[in-house]
Amino acid sequence: MPTPTRAAAAARTDAVFTALADPTRRTLLRAVVDRGPVTATQLADDAAITRQGVAKHLRSLADAGLVSATRDGRETRYVADLGPLQSATAWVHETEGAWSKRLGRLQRKLAR
Amino acid sequence: MAHDTELDDRGACPTVEQQIPVDGSPDEVWEQLAAPDGLDWLGDDVEIDLVPGGTGHVVDGGVRREVLVTAVGPAGTIGWHWWSDGRAPGSGGAGGDLSSVQVTLHPIGDDPARTLVRVVETLAAPAGAPRAHASAFGTSAVAIRLVTRTPLVITC
Numbered sequence: 376m377p378t379p380t381r382a383a384a385a386a387r388t389d390a391v392f393t394a395l396a397d398p399t400r401r402t403l404l405r406a407v408v409d410r411g412p413v414t415a416t417q418l419a420d421d422a423a424i425t426r427q428g429v430a431k432h433l434r435s436l437a438d439a440g441l442v443s444a445t446r447d448g449r450e451t452r453y454v455a456d457l458g459p460l461q462s463a464t465a466w467v468h469e470t471e472g473a474w475s476k477r478l479g480r481l482q483r484k485l486a487r
Numbered sequence: 488m489a490h491d492t493e494l495d496d497r498g499a500c501p502t503v504e505q506q507i508p509v510d511g512s513p514d515e516v517w518e519q520l521a522a523p524d525g526l527d528w529l530g531d532d533v534e535i536d537l538v539p540g541g542t543g544h545v546v547d548g549g550v551r552r553e554v555l556v557t558a559v560g561p562a563g564t565i566g567w568h569w570w571s572d573g574r575a576p577g578s579g580g581a582g583g584d585l586s587s588v589q590v591t592l593h594p595i596g597d598d599p600a601r602t603l604v605r606v607v608e609t610l611a612a613p614a615g616a617p618r619a620h621a622s623a624f625g626t627s628a629v630a631i632r633l634v635t636r637t638p639l640v641i642t643c
Contacts, residue, residue, distance in 0.1 A: 388501060388610060389500075389501075389610060389611070392500060392501045392610070463501060466501055466610060467501055467503055470503040470586075470608055470610075471503050471505070473547065473548060474503060474505045474606055474608065475505065476548075477528055477529055477530070477547070477606075478505060478506075478507040478604065478606065479507075480528035481507070481509060481528040481604060482507050482508075482509050484519075484527075484528050485509040485510050485511055485516065485519060486509075486510055487510045487511075
């Protein structure tokens with residue numbers, strides 16, 4: 376059955392791709408993967424952007440579920456969660472498979 | 488078989504692109520696609536009114552998608568939006584599972600009797616202007632026409 380679950384999965388996929396559309400965010404996500412748990416200040420020291428810029432991008436990544444924040448005393452540290460990437464690639468794989476079959480049917484239908 | 492699938496890294500929208508060579512010149516293939524039942528290869532149960540703004544459905548692999556045709560011809564192009572949750576895109580709830588498909592025909596350089604069929608499917612942007620725009624219209628036939636007059640745009 377087509378279900379709201381499909382739609383929800385698609386919405387999650389959208390959020391992931393939107394978050395990863397920006398090269399700065401991709402770089403930032405890699406840094407969180409490599410260095411996490413890491414603070415926004417530490418990330419800003421490495422990247423050529425302000426702490427505010429880092430915080431903004433981290434929010435986008437968090438909205439997509441790609442990073443999560445944990446409180447450590449007075450500091451907020453970020454860790455990466457690459458799970459949501461799977462739902463994004465799942466849409467791509469599912470769609471690839473479907474078109475492969477459809478185009479195969481078209482090719483056979485038109486074969487002389 | 489189909490090949491040349493890629494994940495588009497240029498924009499935010501996940502995109503799948505595939506192409507396949509088929510028998511027939513582009514004109515002949517176009518004639519076949521535009522004929523009644525010309526799109527039956529899309530699934531097990533296909534009913535599409537192939538005119539701009541036309542509606543229909545495709546059932547494929549157990550998934551039913553509603554279809555809204557966005558482009559037909561003239562240069563061998565067919566475009567549509569489809570979504571699988573039975574509701575018009577942006578009509579609320581969890582949001583439509585909306586994607587945009589474009590089928591185009593291309594001559595194969597040294598072989599006039601063959602045509603390259605290319606398909607690009609792009610998953611729509613998350614909740615944003617296009618869906619919010621469409622959401623005002625609900626799901627009636629009148630709504631579909633209104634939506635068609637101001638086509639949804641994949642923005643990412």
